[in-house]
Amino acid sequence: xxxxxxxxxxxxxxxxxxxxxxxxxxxxxxxxxxxxxxxxxxxxxxxxxxxxxxxxxxxxxxxxxxxxxxxxxxxxxxxxxxxxxxxxxxxxxxxxxxxxxxxxxxxxxxxxxxxxxxxxxxxxxxxxxxxxxxxxxxxxxxxxxxxxxxxxxxxxxxxxxxxxxxxxxxxxxxxxxxxxxxxxxxxxxxxxxxxxxxxxxxxxxxxxxxxxxxxxxxxxxxxxxxxxxxxxxxxxxxxxxxxxxxxxxxxxxxxxxxxxxxxxxxxxxxxxxxxxxxxxxxxxxxxxxxxxxxxxxxxxxxxxxxxxxxxxxxxxxxxxxxxxxxxxxxxxxxxxxxxxxxxxxxxxxxxxxxxxxxxxxxxxxxxxxxxxxxxxxxxxxxxxxxxxxxxxxxxxxxxxxxxxxxxxxxxxxxxxxxxxxxxxxxxxxxxxxxxxxxxxxxxxxxxxxxxxxxxxxxxxxxxxxxxxxxxxxxxxxxxxxxxxxxxxxxxxxxxxxxxxxxxxxxxxxxxxxxxxxxxxxxxxxxxxxxxxxxxxxxxxxxxxxxxxxxxxxxxxxxxxxxxxxxxxxxxxxxxxxxxxxxxxxxxxxxxxxxxxxxxxxxxxxxxxxxxxxxxxxxxxxxxxxxxxxxxxxxxxxx
Amino acid sequence: xxxxxxxxxxxxxxxxxxxxxxxxxxxxxxxxxxxxxxxxxxxxxxxxxxxxxxxxxxxxxxxxxxxxxxxxxxxxxxxxxxxxxxxxxxxxxxxxxxxxxxxxxxxxxxxxxxxxxxxxxxxxxxxxxxxxxxxxxxxxxxxxxxxxxxxxxxxxxxxxxxxxxxxxxxxxxxxxxxxxxxxxxxx
Numbered sequence: 059x060x061x062x063x064x065x066x067x068x069x070x071x072x073x074x075x076x077x078x079x080x081x082x083x084x085x086x087x088x089x090x091x092x093x094x095x096x097x098x099x100x101x102x103x104x105x106x107x108x109x110x111x112x113x114x115x116x117x118x119x120x121x122x123x124x125x126x127x128x129x130x131x132x133x134x135x136x137x138x139x140x141x142x143x144x145x146x147x148x149x150x151x152x153x154x155x156x157x158x159x160x161x162x163x164x165x166x167x168x169x170x171x172x173x174x175x176x177x178x179x180x181x182x183x184x185x186x187x188x189x190x191x192x193x194x195x196x197x198x199x200x201x202x203x204x205x206x207x208x209x210x211x212x213x214x215x216x217x218x219x220x221x222x223x224x225x226x227x228x229x230x231x232x233x234x235x236x237x238x239x240x241x242x243x244x245x246x247x248x249x250x251x252x253x254x255x256x257x258x259x260x261x262x263x264x265x266x267x268x269x270x271x272x273x274x275x276x277x278x279x280x281x282x283x284x285x286x287x288x289x290x291x292x293x294x295x296x297x298x299x300x301x302x303x304x305x306x307x308x309x310x311x312x313x314x315x316x317x318x319x320x321x322x323x324x325x326x327x328x329x330x331x332x333x334x335x336x337x338x339x340x341x342x343x344x345x346x347x348x349x350x351x352x353x354x355x356x357x358x359x360x361x362x363x364x365x366x367x368x369x370x371x372x373x374x375x376x377x378x379x380x381x382x383x384x385x386x387x388x389x390x391x392x393x394x395x396x397x398x399x400x401x402x403x404x405x406x407x408x409x410x411x412x413x414x415x416x417x418x419x420x421x422x423x424x425x426x427x428x429x430x431x432x433x434x435x436x437x438x439x440x441x442x443x444x445x446x447x448x449x450x451x452x453x454x455x456x457x458x459x460x461x462x463x464x465x466x467x468x469x470x471x472x473x474x475x476x477x478x479x480x481x482x483x484x485x486x487x488x489x490x491x492x493x494x495x496x497x498x499x500x501x502x503x504x505x506x507x508x509x510x511x512x513x514x515x516x517x518x519x520x521x522x523x524x525x526x527x528x529x530x531x532x533x534x535x536x537x538x539x540x541x542x543x544x545x546x547x548x549x550x551x552x553x554x555x556x557x558x559x560x561x562x563x564x565x566x567x568x569x570x571x572x573x574x575x576x577x578x579x580x581x582x583x584x585x586x587x588x589x590x591x592x593x594x595x596x597x598x599x600x601x602x603x604x605x606x607x608x609x610x611x612x613x614x615x616x617x618x619x620x621x622x623x624x625x626x627x628x629x630x631x632x633x634x635x636x637x638x639x640x641x642x643x644x645x646x647x648x649x650x651x652x653x654x655x656x657x658x659x660x661x662x663x664x665x666x667x668x669x670x671x672x673x674x675x676x677x678x679x680x681x682x683x684x685x686x687x688x689x690x691x692x693x694x695x696x
Numbered sequence: 697x698x699x700x701x702x703x704x705x706x707x708x709x710x711x712x713x714x715x716x717x718x719x720x721x722x723x724x725x726x727x728x729x730x731x732x733x734x735x736x737x738x739x740x741x742x743x744x745x746x747x748x749x750x751x752x753x754x755x756x757x758x759x760x761x762x763x764x765x766x767x768x769x770x771x772x773x774x775x776x777x778x779x780x781x782x783x784x785x786x787x788x789x790x791x792x793x794x795x796x797x798x799x800x801x802x803x804x805x806x807x808x809x810x811x812x813x814x815x816x817x818x819x820x821x822x823x824x825x826x827x828x829x830x831x832x833x834x835x836x837x838x839x840x841x842x843x844x845x846x847x848x849x850x851x852x853x854x855x856x857x858x859x860x861x862x863x864x865x866x867x868x869x870x871x872x873x874x875x876x877x878x879x880x881x882x883x
Binding site for chain 2: 559560594595596620621622623625643667668669670694
């Protein structure tokens with residue numbers, strides 16, 4: 059009887075998931091693995107979230123630009139330098155656009171890069187450890203938005219400034235913006251061996267707003283395309299004053315030409331103040347280096363470096379198709395999409411058919427470079443990716459939909475609503491020569507009634523579409539961390555083989571590491587006390603410490619002696635003005651404790667490590683500042 | 697529980713037969729019980745330091761013990777986070793038992809008895825020989841995973857647990873193996 063009534067329900071107007079094969083398409087059985095990883099930006103959380111597709115399961119939130127007490131990121135002594143900037147320790151940022159390293163235009167599974175928007179920075183995350191390994195601050199930049207996009211062989215990560223600013227900074231009237239403010243485009247060189255970044259050069263552009271960027275590929279390799287808005291150079295009420303020009307620009311930057319100019323010494327060395335922070339896996343510690351100069355190229359004096367492609371109405375996305383032929387401009391106040399043709403652009407440059415110039419930078423004629431227009435595709439286009447089968451998919455914020463259209467014929471072939479007001483979308487490999495055109499992830503800005511209510515603040519949502527057929531099919535709707543501005547995805551197989559399981563103890567070069575319990579000790583240097591401690595299932599060594607005094611600065615240097623996958627230990631001590639530590643096998647981490655009260659104070663393991671986890675604890679005796687209790691430590695009274 | 701699953705599967709199959717649009721394949725659902733037949737012991741990990749089961753399985757002196765662990769279907773216990781100390785009788789130790797005992801215990805109907813006997817060779821915690829000598833000094837008994845306490849004795853440097861002599865010790869990723877010369881049987 060029950061089954062019969064279910065059938066009638068299933069054949070009603072509103073077919074549930076069981077009435078079709080949708081549930082099956084996103085069902086990843088317990089113990090089975092997802093086909094793709096998705097790295098989804100955490101927006102104003104400052105972090106990077108890692109999901110599996112098609113299940114939408116959240117695996118990890120990688121701390122990048124914001125402190126994370128759960129993982130002691132920015133709280134332990136080892137990672138505090140990662141968040142150092144020229145403004146001091148900055149515990150937060152707004153992370154926007156992850157992009158993956160590429161080799162020959164294909165995703166290679168080595169690193170993920172992401173930009174910090176507020177205090178301009180670029181981070182590099184290892185896809186072996188899923189840890190942030192490096193952060194470089196960007197000088198002369200403000201609102202690091204058209205970032206962090208990677209060239210076809212990961213030669214560079216680029217970072218364009220959204221807000222133009224005086225460069226170098228100077229005390230001047232805001233109203234004198236026009237002509238005086240500058241927009242820096244930064245090219246960060248990536249070492250192919252270890253991924254280490256170096257701010258190679260900046261191109262000092264006119265004071266427009268630089269919104270997004272994408273690399274040329276294939277035939278357009280060697281070029282980078284940046285969308286601009288506010289070519290009006292308004293300094294106030296931009297929602298009105300920056301919407302006056304019928305067309306803004308996509309800036310086409312010939313970075314191979316830039317390299318020639320750099321090699322020919324055509325740069326100016328400019329004083330700058332920025333930090334370069336590197337985490338060393340061998341010492342399990344980060345260092346922060348002060349940088350003092352940057353090399354700058356002036357496009358107004360260097361011919362052939364930059365050209366402007368007129369593009370309607372404040373373009374946001376500027377996306378390059380897998381062949382590298384078309385650059386899709388999404389004028390966010392326009393109803394149509396503009397596809398610039400790279401070959402036409404080259405021909406127009408060749409024939410010097412210019413429509414004037416802006417600050418000495420040639421403006422190409424719109425009709426010379428347009429390769430096609432997708433007419434009346436929707437309202438408020440933002441961003442386009444590709445499936446590698448000749449189709450493009452564009453998000454429309456105002457009309458709240460994803461629109462599928464054909465490259466070359468420019469015809470719209472499908473549209474699906476999103477819930478609600480989609481920003482970016484992501485197809486795994488969609489920003490490369492080789493997209494994996496099976497799924498599309500739409501990242502929405504507005505949630506409203508999509509989930510159970512949680513008071514005024516709601517999670518934002520991502521929606522997964524199956525794009526393997528002619529028509530897109532909505533499969534799944536899942537909540538995200540912070541605001542998902544953009545994402546990058548790749549087949550899981552590119553990562554899983556190389557994923558690190560634990561750190562080898564013999565390779566641990568942390569200055570306070572100890573490799574066995576017998577080396578455990580406590581050392582006093584004036585009022586600084588260093589505790590060299592180990593963890594192994596299920597005890598600390600030492601676990602009884604006496605002779606610590608009120609006012610001491612006590613460093614717990616804790617080495618996890620385990621050499622087994624997925625056996626972290628944690629430690630927390632009562633009253634510490636910092637987070638716990640969460641120490642991976644073979645790793646050493648340090649936190650500082652300033653005991654303020656006389657007494658005997660416990661510490662314990664914060665990660666349920668083993669059957670005797672609840673027994674994993676210890677005590678520190680804290681005596682008055684003037685006491686002469688001898689410093690002693692022990693485990694099982696020895 | 698298994699019966700419940702079977703019943704549910706049956707109902708779902710009925711549903712599938714009577715509907716034009718079948719729901720997600722029920723065979724897949726039923727297969728879930730088989731994806732991890734040995735629990736955590738199904739995890740493939742060639743990089744981490746070896747755990748108790750992996751070391752025992754690689755020891756030519758412990759083939760009987762490993763066969764018994766498999767027959768009792770308690771592999772997952774030996775790969776657990778632990779920490780665990782296993783008193784591992786050698787093949788020779790099993791040979792000391794009255795003839796027919798081992799083959800009897802390996803029979804499916806004696807699975808429960810076998811599991812109890814083996815579990816009585818494991819203690820939650822990490823006890824190498826110095827740690828056991830310390831227990832002797834403190835006058836402590838050793839708490840076993842079955843809930844009983846075993847006597848620990850010392851003769852010179854030699855340590856005996858439940859009458860079995862420890863003849864070797866191996867550190868593993870999730871605990872300690874003390875090789876013993878006798879099977880520890882209930883008194």
